[in-house]
Amino acid sequence: MSLHDPFDSTRAIARCNCGHHGSQAEHDASLQETEALNQRVLQTTVMRALFPEDGERRKFLSAVGASTAWAAISSLIPFGTLEAMAQEKGSLEKKDLKIGFIPITCASPWIMADPLGFYKKQGLNVSVVKTAGWALIRDKVQNREYDASHMLAPMPLAMSMGIGSNPMPINVATIQNTNGQAITLHVKHKDKRDPKMWKGFKFAVPFEYSMHNFLLRYYVAEHGLDPDKDIQIRVVPPPEMVANLRAGNLDGYLGPDPFNQRAVYDEVGFLHILSKELWDGHPCCSFGVPADFIKQNPNTFAALYRAILTAAAMARDPKNRSLMAEVLSPANYLNQPKTVLEQVLTGKYADGLGNVKNVPDRADFDPFPWYSMAVWILSQMKRWGYVKGEVRYKDIAEKVYLLTDARKRMAEIGMAAPKADYQKFKVMGKEFDFNKPDAYINSFAIKRS
Amino acid sequence: MRSLTLKAGFISVLLFLIFIGAWHMATLPKESAGATGADAEYAALMGKGAEKSGGFPPPLEVGKAFVTYLSDPFYDRGPNDKGIAIQLGHSLARVGLGFFLAVLVAVPLGFAIGMSPLLYRAFDPFIQVLKPISPLAWMPLALYTLKDSNVSGIFVIFICSIWPMLINIAFGVASVRRDWINVARTLEVNPLRKAFLVILPAAAPTILTGMRISMGIAWLVIVAAEMLVGGTGIGYFVWNEWNNLALPNVIFAITMIGVVGMLLDMIFGRLQKLVTYRE
Numbered sequence: 001m002s003l004h005d006p007f008d009s010t011r012a013i014a015r016c017n018c019g020h021h022g023s024q025a026e027h028d029a030s031l032q033e034t035e036a037l038n039q040r041v042l043q044t045t046v047m048r049a050l051f052p053e054d055g056e057r058r059k060f061l062s063a064v065g066a067s068t069a070w071a072a073i074s075s076l077i078p079f080g081t082l083e084a085m086a087q088e089k090g091s092l093e094k095k096d097l098k099i100g101f102i103p104i105t106c107a108s109p110w111i112m113a114d115p116l117g118f119y120k121k122q123g124l125n126v127s128v129v130k131t132a133g134w135a136l137i138r139d140k141v142q143n144r145e146y147d148a149s150h151m152l153a154p155m156p157l158a159m160s161m162g163i164g165s166n167p168m169p170i171n172v173a174t175i176q177n178t179n180g181q182a183i184t185l186h187v188k189h190k191d192k193r194d195p196k197m198w199k200g201f202k203f204a205v206p207f208e209y210s211m212h213n214f215l216l217r218y219y220v221a222e223h224g225l226d227p228d229k230d231i232q233i234r235v236v237p238p239p240e241m242v243a244n245l246r247a248g249n250l251d252g253y254l255g256p257d258p259f260n261q262r263a264v265y266d267e268v269g270f271l272h273i274l275s276k277e278l279w280d281g282h283p284c285c286s287f288g289v290p291a292d293f294i295k296q297n298p299n300t301f302a303a304l305y306r307a308i309l310t311a312a313a314m315a316r317d318p319k320n321r322s323l324m325a326e327v328l329s330p331a332n333y334l335n336q337p338k339t340v341l342e343q344v345l346t347g348k349y350a351d352g353l354g355n356v357k358n359v360p361d362r363a364d365f366d367p368f369p370w371y372s373m374a375v376w377i378l379s380q381m382k383r384w385g386y387v388k389g390e391v392r393y394k395d396i397a398e399k400v401y402l403l404t405d406a407r408k409r410m411a412e413i414g415m416a417a418p419k420a421d422y423q424k425f426k427v428m429g430k431e432f433d434f435n436k437p438d439a440y441i442n443s444f445a446i447k448r449s
Numbered sequence: 450m451r452s453l454t455l456k457a458g459f460i461s462v463l464l465f466l467i468f469i470g471a472w473h474m475a476t477l478p479k480e481s482a483g484a485t486g487a488d489a490e491y492a493a494l495m496g497k498g499a500e501k502s503g504g505f506p507p508p509l510e511v512g513k514a515f516v517t518y519l520s521d522p523f524y525d526r527g528p529n530d531k532g533i534a535i536q537l538g539h540s541l542a543r544v545g546l547g548f549f550l551a552v553l554v555a556v557p558l559g560f561a562i563g564m565s566p567l568l569y570r571a572f573d574p575f576i577q578v579l580k581p582i583s584p585l586a587w588m589p590l591a592l593y594t595l596k597d598s599n600v601s602g603i604f605v606i607f608i609c610s611i612w613p614m615l616i617n618i619a620f621g622v623a624s625v626r627r628d629w630i631n632v633a634r635t636l637e638v639n640p641l642r643k644a645f646l647v648i649l650p651a652a653a654p655t656i657l658t659g660m661r662i663s664m665g666i667a668w669l670v671i672v673a674a675e676m677l678v679g680g681t682g683i684g685y686f687v688w689n690e691w692n693n694l695a696l697p698n699v700i701f702a703i704t705m706i707g708v709v710g711m712l713l714d715m716i717f718g719r720l721q722k723l724v725t726y727r728e
Contacts, residue, residue, distance in 0.1 A: 103692055114527075130529040132679040132688060136598075143596035239692035265496055266694065332530035335693040339496055350494035 046073070092123055093297040097304065100131045100140055100149040102206075103334045104238050104256040105344050106177045106285040107150045108324055109365050111333050113311035121310075122303035130333075133237035134207035141290060142168055148304065150176065151288035154377045158209040159288075160400050163386060169291035172369050172401045173305055174312065176285040180344070180363030181212060181275035182260040183219070185252035186245055187268060190353065195223035204236035204244065204253035211284050214380040215275055216254040221446040222428055227384075228448070245269050256284065257344040257363060258336050263352070265340050270352025274362060279427040281366065283373045305409045312367040313415050318360060321345040367410070369401040372422040372434040379437040385448035393437045469508050476507040506697045514697040515704075529689070531681065533702075537709060539681040543599075544667045547606025551663065554607075555614040556656075560644060562615070563622025563652070576615065584609030584670045588677055598678045602671070609670045610663035617659025621652030653724035661717035668710045683709075 050073070051057035061069050097119075101107040111128055113119055119126040129146070131137050138159065140146045156170035185192070192198065198220065205212040217227040227233060236244055241259045244250045246268045253259075254275070263269030275282060287308055294301045314320055325341035328334045334341065343349035347362035374397035381387045403421055410417040422434045432440060441447060522534035562568045584605045591601035625648050633643045675684025683706055690698040 127528045130679065130689070132677060136592075136678065139592045140598060143592070143598075145596075145598060239688075242694060243691065262694070267495070330526070330530065331689060331693075332527040335689055335695075337496065337693075339494065343494055348494075350491050354491060356488075356491050356494060 092300045094300045095125050097126045097147045099128050100137050100146040101128055103130055105258050106256055109311035109315040110308055113307050118307040118310050122307045148289040151286050152210040153283040153286045154209040156288045156400050170288050171291050172286040173289050174287045174367035174406055175283040175369050176287055178281050178364045178366045179276040180257055183254045183272040184260045184263045184269040185272045199230050201251040202232045204234050204250050206238050212254045215278055226446050258340050261340045261344050312365050315365040369403050369406055371397040374401045375434045382449055383441045383447045472508050476505050511697045511700045514701040536683050536686045540671050540683045543602050544671050547603040548610050548667050550607045551611040555611050559615050559618025563619040580612040602674050605674045606667045610667045613662040614659040618656050621655025625651040657721040664713050
């Protein structure tokens with residue numbers, strides 16, 4: 001160990017951060033040396049790739065001169081960018097960040113990252129700002145008031161394609177949470193558990209471009225109801241759902257927790273079905289970052305990435321869930337009774353019908369952004385007419401979802417990441433083949449396209 | 450006169466006590482019927498036995514909210530949870546700035562319109578169309594073009610407070626007694642002097658009435674605007690407590706909004722008295 005015990009009287013105390021050098025100045029100088037070395041290594045690698053035969057390289061250099069060769073090669077190969085990518089832990093371009101969130105349990109990991117000091121550990125000073133609704137999140141990201149934000153998984157796809165807003169390339173760095181949603185119905189509908197009896201019901205979803213909207217549509221359509229004709233689907237911000245359910249404005253909603261459990265707690269609703277029972281492991285929210293922020297601040301982005309993933313790893317551990325409920329309960333974060341949050345996060349909950357249920361993976365926080373998830377989302381956007389014409393599913397998915405980056409960063413902090421980019425899964429028992437999204441859409445009886 | 454104030458005060462207190470009493474009676478805890486029979490675990494998960502907001506809160510609970518928030522008005526627990534005084538400060542700053550900008554625009558424009566019948570007619574159709582637009586309807590447009598939620602909030606205050614002021618100033622300036630203007634004219638007073646020394650004092654009461662109305666509207670609008678935009682301010686406070694369905698805190702915030710609104714109105718009432726004259 002290079003760092004000596006600072007309480008040892010027989011030794012001189014380390015004068016720099018790492019303990020290897022006599023003074024901080026020496027430490028900095030050697031750091032610069034490392035950077036120069038990195039650059040050299042990179043250049044050597046590129047030259048070796050261009051000229052497998054060293055004789056060729058020498059001939060080329062002596063013919064055109066070193067500086068011309070450098071200019072010619074660097075016009076083809078972006079050395080600067082490569083260096084930025086190579087220097088993972090280089091200096092942060094921006095330290096003070098503003099991140100928006102909606103007060104729902106989906107946002108738990110990165111809210112937790114604040115009190116647990118995960119951002120500070122990466123040298124970032126992040127303020128997580130509570131926001132009133134998804135449309136406002138979209139606007140504040142477009143206005144650059146937020147550097148990155150909690151977003152619904154379909155939002156970056158829609159925003160990048162310019163649907164429902166001006167086009168602005170947004171990337172999904174990680175999925176924020178999986179499962180964790182539910183269909184809640186008003187207590188007066190306790191005897192109407194069959195969706196076929198829901199004709200004329202008024203439902204709410206948090207946003208048009210949300211998994212909630214697509215899952216609710218899917219669910220009722222599988223039961224023979226046309227979501228555009230037989231029921232009404234309104235956009236209501238999650239925090240206002242319970243109040244609207246109580247007032248009788250809504251018959252139910254497919255909403256994010258804690259507002260499903262909160263309706264049970266306030267005895268105005270019951271949990272009809274968990275979203276996990278529709279598609280186990282479905283994505284819900286994501287960590288959305290504007291593409292130009294990533295380009296301008298590669299090191300800050302990498303640091304933020306590590307912090308978010310550390311938080312996800314922490315949140316996945318069932319042991320931490322009770323603690324999370326405690327930390328998230330105050331007014332600065334979710335502002336909800338602790339017992340409500342605990343029921344959502346631990347999966348031991350009252351369903352509003354008099355039963356205690358135990359579903360440990362009711363809410364999970366798997367961060368891996370599968371391309372196949374994006375393809376499914378796009379297929380539903382097409383199915384319900386949010387996008388018209390031909391959709392290049394895989395191109396868009398691979399452009400918006402940063403799966404390769406996520407895999408790399410997960411490896412950095414020692415998280416296991418899947419090797420595949422796409423996977424098949426089942427939604428309500430029906431298999432989704434990511435290679436044939438159009439055939440998938442055509443296999444449904446109720447659709448808009 | 451003295452005894453009248455005393456009597457009125459007595460009746461006010463009595464009304465308040467009756468109101469609180471009625472409220473207390475109406476929100477007395479009912480015997481919970483459903484709890485019996487259900488097993489203990491379920492009841493615990495439903496928050497039975499614990500302090501829980503069921504229905505409308507009784508006055509005692511609201512009183513507790515008053516004590517907790519007023520005893521520590523300046524706390525700051527992160528960006529999303531600040532004391533009531535800080536929240537009110539944010540709201541007042543927004544209202545103040547928006548209102549001040551409106552004054553800057555409305556006073557010169559109002560004078561110009563009031564003094565010139567031609568301009569009055571020319572501007573009239575625009576004012577008539579823009580006046581009835583709900584200030585919050587501007588919000589999406591403001592957010593989109595101004596690209597800043599805080600500036601948008603201030604803009605909304607500006608746009609809602611400008612019309613009553615403009616109309617009142619123009620009206621006040623236009624209806625200054627002809628005799629006084631004619632006297633100024635015979636004395637060959639230059640237009641600037643005429644505006645400041647004759648018209649301004651004569652129209653001041655009407656102008657202040659306009660400002661008083663504007664301030665009232667601005668204070669109404671800021672709460673709604675902050676509920677939409679969020680972040681800071683008393684409107685955000687109400688919204689945040691609504692999330693938690695914490696009605697005692699909402700009632701507390703409503704009372705604070707009322708008290709501050711009353712104080713603002715009283716300030717303008719005083720100013721109005723200062724400039725009133727007798728013919």
